[in-house]
Amino acid sequence: MNKSMIVLVAAFAATAVQADTLKKIKDTGSVTMGVRESSGALSYTLGNDRYAGYHVEICQRALSDIQKQLGMAKLDVKYQPVTSQNRIPLVQNGTVDIECGSTTNNATRQKDVAFAVTTFVDEVRIAVRADSGINGIGDLAGKRVATTTGTTSVQTLRKHQRANGVNFKEVFGKDHSDSFLLLESGRADAFVIDGATLAGNIARSKAPADFKIVGEVLSVEPIAIMMRRDDPAFKKAVDDSIKGMISSGEINKLWDKWFMQPIPPGNTKVGLAMSESTKQALASPNDKPMEEYVVK
Template sequence: MQLPRIHALASAVALVLSMGNAAAQVDTLKSIKESGKLVIGVRDASGAMSFTLGPGQYTGFHVEICERIAADIKAAAKLDKLNVTYQLVTPQNRIALVRNGTVHLECGTTTNNAARQQDVAFAPTLFVEGVRIAVKASSPIAGTSQLEGKTVAATTGSTAVQAVRKIGKDAGGKVTELLGKDNSEGFLLLETGRADAFVADGQILATLISRSREPAQYKILEPVLSVEPIAIMIPKDDPAFKAVVDKSVIALAKSGEVSRLYDKWFMQPIPPQGIKVGLPANAQTKAAWANPSDKPMEDYAPR
């Protein structure tokens, strides 16, 4: 009497397993070869890493890295022509767009951490960032202990939000959290006085300050709240595609080309205003170039 049910259950289990296996079998190179199209996910205001020059125009350190990777993907897919397009992503949708295959390379300012590695994969890190605090130059705030009773801004969907919440917890909940929809809006909250501090990646802070009307009105505080590897996001469970991306990134690091690109974007005048960010590569970024890896944030610590 129970045999039909057992058979039905076995069939259902087999179906679920087969669907799971199908979902796990990602072939990004095949998809790119068939469509002749590569989609690069970009940000419009992620400091010198990824930003817009106007409608449909994006550039920056990570964007240029991804354009170099695109050439290697074209060769790996054996394509005579590859149509590279740009997809604007946000902190809220970037992981989902990589997961569902809409974006092949996400080239913004995404932290590689253990939680995200459950959903996506990452290329070897070429930029190790410190999350820091920006305040007005006239502010008496010198560190996290002075943020009690203050309003602190961050960008929705960024790891900086976790840093702000830790600050609030350490202050007994006496910190008001204010979130901007993107980095530009987050900085605007500080600029207009709605927030006493803005927490973000150090290079984002440095770039936004350099482009502000009066850069001398702001300062970045010394404390590093967390050390984070910023890396290019790619689809998970696709070893063939990851191998191509990793090889391309490692070649840039080992040849010294990544050092030249870093100098171009962080130490020289950049568009659109022709202003220098003025952010030398830190020791951990240089170490990442010397020994490229995709290890997550949890393997790093402030120094």
């Protein structure tokens, strides 16, 4: 075997080891969870390196099940804030082992990463100030529309059939809280993103009654927990844990806790009932991409 072949084999072996997340967890006694700072009630910061939310708690429970599966007395869970821009690269390069935020499962991303079974099906919508006079896509002509860098929401808006001939200016926030601040401060007239993120940011704002979610459903998107690709053992462990939460009814309790009850830090309530699309996804657990969902 020549020198170049040895290098290639060594590189392949290193990649294979890195993809064995269960072994990595067992060997190091730790796991890194990717979290978001302002993804509504799905994943958000409480400050002081503390994170909470529906997907954060689902991940915490899945990792607890994996700890038991591996026979570990202790598992150190480290939290790594991620953004829409860096979340996929950080999963791919091994910095983050499991990403528990608000990532849409689509066909393009499935080429780079893997997704657990869907735990949330969302609708991309438009948030505006209540007194803006904006009630749908047609009212966005000449307006400033905020979105978060690294997301596909405004592209989705532009592709909508009712957006034909509607010209607006796109402004970017570095994360969801920054995008909402653009709306809140008047630097944007609308904010386009998934409804759960919109509802969560509105609920935690200084004056929730000043904002509303309006207009047409722009897309229906399965939101799921993300992992490295080509690591079937870890995906199965996460999927099995989530399926257990679904069959036991625990997932419904978590939904009620994070979307229907007051949540910290301000004890505000998002008030987001489980959609029929989410109920269907939970009834038949799957990791189908958004391309298989239809906007009605």
